[in-house]
Amino acid sequence: MESRQLLIVSILVLSLFSCKDNTATTSEMTSADTKPNIVIIYMDDLGFGELSAYGATELKTPNMDALGNGGLRFTNGYATSATCTPSRYALLTGVYPWRNKNAKILPGSASLIIDTAQTTLPKLLRNEGYATGIVGKWHLGLGAGEINWNETIRPGPNEVGFDYSNILAATQDRVPTVYIKNGNVVNLDPNDPIQVSYEKNFEGEPTGLDNPEMLKMKWHHGHNNSIVNDIPRIGFMKGGEAAKWVDEDMADYFLTDAQTYVKKNKDRPFFLYYALQQPHVPRTPHPRFVGKSGMGPRGDVILEADWVIGEFIKTLEKEGLLESTLIVFSSDNGPVVNDGYYDDAVEKLGHHKPAGPLRGGKYSLFEAGTRVPFITYWKGTIAPGVSNAMVSQLDLFASLASLVNSDATTEDSKNLMAVLLGKSESGRDELVLEATSRTAFRKGDWAMIPPYNGPARNDLVDIELGNDSVYQLYNLQDDIGQQNNLAESHPEKLQELIDSYRAILKNSDTDTEKLQLD
Numbered sequence: 001m002e003s004r005q006l007l008i009v010s011i012l013v014l015s016l017f018s019c020k021d022n023t024a025t026t027s028e029m030t031s032a033d034t035k036p037n038i039v040i041i042y043m044d045d046l047g048f049g050e051l052s053a054y055g056a057t058e059l060k061t062p063n064m065d066a067l068g069n070g071g072l073r074f075t076n077g078y079a080t081s082a083t084c085t086p087s088r089y090a091l092l093t094g095v096y097p098w099r100n101k102n103a104k105i106l107p108g109s110a111s112l113i114i115d116t117a118q119t120t121l122p123k124l125l126r127n128e129g130y131a132t133g134i135v136g137k138w139h140l141g142l143g144a145g146e147i148n149w150n151e152t153i154r155p156g157p158n159e160v161g162f163d164y165s166n167i168l169a170a171t172q173d174r175v176p177t178v179y180i181k182n183g184n185v186v187n188l189d190p191n192d193p194i195q196v197s198y199e200k201n202f203e204g205e206p207t208g209l210d211n212p213e214m215l216k217m218k219w220h221h222g223h224n225n226s227i228v229n230d231i232p233r234i235g236f237m238k239g240g241e242a243a244k245w246v247d248e249d250m251a252d253y254f255l256t257d258a259q260t261y262v263k264k265n266k267d268r269p270f271f272l273y274y275a276l277q278q279p280h281v282p283r284t285p286h287p288r289f290v291g292k293s294g295m296g297p298r299g300d301v302i303l304e305a306d307w308v309i310g311e312f313i314k315t316l317e318k319e320g321l322l323e324s325t326l327i328v329f330s331s332d333n334g335p336v337v338n339d340g341y342y343d344d345a346v347e348k349l350g351h352h353k354p355a356g357p358l359r360g361g362k363y364s365l366f367e368a369g370t371r372v373p374f375i376t377y378w379k380g381t382i383a384p385g386v387s388n389a390m391v392s393q394l395d396l397f398a399s400l401a402s403l404v405n406s407d408a409t410t411e412d413s414k415n416l417m418a419v420l421l422g423k424s425e426s427g428r429d430e431l432v433l434e435a436t437s438r439t440a441f442r443k444g445d446w447a448m449i450p451p452y453n454g455p456a457r458n459d460l461v462d463i464e465l466g467n468d469s470v471y472q473l474y475n476l477q478d479d480i481g482q483q484n485n486l487a488e489s490h491p492e493k494l495q496e497l498i499d500s501y502r503a504i505l506k507n508s509d510t511d512t513e514k515l516q517l518d
Contacts, residue, residue: 035128035269035404036378037325039316040396041309042091042273044084044137044171044280047335048371049356050302058352059293059302063310067329067377069384072422076390077374078442079333082363082435084171084280085139087332087393089113092120092140092160092273094397094413098434102141105436107198108170108235110141114160122161122271124401124408131265133164135258136275142169142180149176149194149240152183162273166257168245172277172284173340175237177228177244179253187243194240201225201236208232217282221460223340231282231341247284250277251301255308259315266319269404274312278305281339295352296344298337323380326403328420330393331372336362336461346462359482363458365440365449365466366482370433376420389419389427390442432504440466441501445477448497473497 048054051061053068080090085106086097093114097103102113114120122132134157142156157165166181176196179186185194201207206214208224209232216230226237229247245253258274283297285304293299309329316322335354337345339362360366374391376382398413399420409415418424430443440449449472457464466472473487473494487494 035130037269037321038125038130038271038400038403039325039327040091040273041312041327041329042088042136042275043305043329043331043373044275044277045333045336045339045362046279046302046305046331046373047354047356047361048358048368048373049353050279050335051373053375054373055356056352058295058350059299061302061306063306063313064329064373064375066313067309067327068373068375070379071327071375071377071382071384072420073386074374074376074391075386075388076427077330077372078370078390078392078431078433079331079372080370080392080394080432080434082333082360082365082369082433084137084332085113086434088138088140088275090412091332091393091396092122093118094121094394094410096394096412096432096434098432098437098439099412106139106141106170108174108176109147109196109198110170111144112141112155112160114140116155116159118160119408119410120161121397121400122157122273124161124397124406125271125404126161126163127408128404128406129269130404131164131268131270132162133261133265133270134162134273134275135166135261136168136254136273137171137277137280138165138167138180138275139170147196149178149185149196150188150190153180153185154183156180156183158182164261166254167275168250168277171234171280172247172250173223173234173281175226175228175233175235176240177233177237178240179243179245185240185243188240189242192239192241194243195238197236198234199236202238205236205238207236217284218342220338220340220342223281231284247282248286250284251286251304251308255311258312262312262315262319262321266321276305276308278302279335281341281343283341283343283345294348295350296348298343298345299348299352323378325378326381327375327377328396329373329375329377334358334361334364334368334370334372336463338461357480359464360466361461361463363435363461363465364463365433365435365438365452366464367447367476367480369435369466376422378421382422385422387419387422387425387427389416389425390429390431391416391419391427392431394431395428430500430504432501435466438466439501439505441497442476443497443500445475446493446497447474447476447482448472448494448501450498450501471498 285300355368358368360368
């Protein structure tokens with residue numbers, strides 16, 4: 001194993017020094033025997049300002065910080081979207097989510113939104129000899145049509161490129177509240193079949209709305225349907241008692257599986273998409289972490305996630321894989337404090353700023369909706385540092401394809417492998433950003449938000465959405481908090497961004513009924 005690691009590092013160093021520009025090919029960097037392992041650690045609703053490495057002072061995240069301080073920490077790293085399903089779609093397909101009308105927040109019973117004929121990141125890596133696995137949150141739909149949860153569920157992760165999958169179908173707050181391994185519900189008792197509906201309750205089943213006395217966590221908005229583990233959920237479920245997860249054990253459950261996956265596949269190149277559920281609601285830390293942050297369950301689950309990541313990194317190190325593994329760490333969208341439950345997140349936030357200096361949050365077209373922690377770590381290969389280059393999770397498709405000598409690409413994904421390795425600062429120049437079917441635009445140091453109807457703020461979650469009756473234009477270099485709208489004072493710059501933005505969208509078959517381009 002040590003000889004394999006030394007060979008990888010030697011080839012990479014020699015090839016990178018021979019590169020003449022930031023788009024230098026990586027074909028010389030890898031061969032069938034030297035391709036690095038690839039791990040994507042994906043957080044859920046983690047904001048730009050949550051990590052100590054990104055300036056947080058009230059939370060200590062030593063294991064996330066070890067990645068950020070020991071690798072390359074991007075200050076302009078983006079998810080494609082301000083909500084989870086669209087960002088996950090883009091991550092795995094290299095395609096802007098607004099090109100797919102179904103890439104919106106999905107119920108737990110939704111059909112798979114990735115075409116099984118489509119090239120995906122796990123497919124391209126599998127074609128290059130990789131073992132491919134997903135452990136954790138999926139939320140990209142399952143099956144085609146009505147799902148029978150009591151039989152093997154297809155299509156799903158295994159049909160879009162993953163050899164192995166152990167997932168929750170949607171989110172921790174949505175039914176069905178069961179784990180699904182390679183298409184089959186884990187621990188399902190055939191004598192207690194699962195039924196799921198997002199339209200009406202099953203007769204005799206209690207709900208959060210009608211049975212508040214049964215709850216250990218009260219709902220604030222939208223989470224008042226079926227009760228599982230004394231927590232009200234979105235959607236209705238009946239049966240499957242033996243298969244239902246214990247929320248407080250979820251982090252440990254997926255950690256153990258991720259560690260097992262690494263150990264089983266350590267003798268060949270592997271790709272692991274490790275999708276954590278924290279700090280999405282309901283925030284249910286294991287008793288080991290309750291009260292540790294002083295910020296209530298939201299802070300506690302961030303510390304829990306930090307510990308989980310540390311334990312996973314220890315496994316890579318123990319197995320002798322740390323020097324031969326590229327790790328990408330990021331989040332699917334920006335932060336939200338109250339997202340449907342009374343859990344003291346607002347009351348105990350204190351001086352912590354989940355979005356850091358950014359405006360907005362989850363669901364928002366302002367920067368905090370999509371600018372997130374973004375870190376690349378590869379011990380011995382990526383030098384520690386900070387990069388101001390603009391990069392998107394959209395670009396992992398083409399970049400990782402290049403790394404493993406694949407010619408797979410998409411119109412939207414850019415090969416920024418040299419940037420991700422810290423060998424160039426020439427990242428993206430422009431990027432379309434999305435939030436709940438609305439889009440905005442980033443070009444250079446400038447951000448433009450078109451006019452949209454709708455409320456300026458989502459009062460339930462207390463987040464500014466970015467809607468306004470006029471165009472908004474911000475110079476992020478001078479005004480990262482987006483306080484000064486320069487649309488009127490810089491009409492030429494505004495028109496430049498509008499033209500570039502339209503050029504990307506004009507040939508798209510996207511659903512832009514809410515977009516006011518004129």
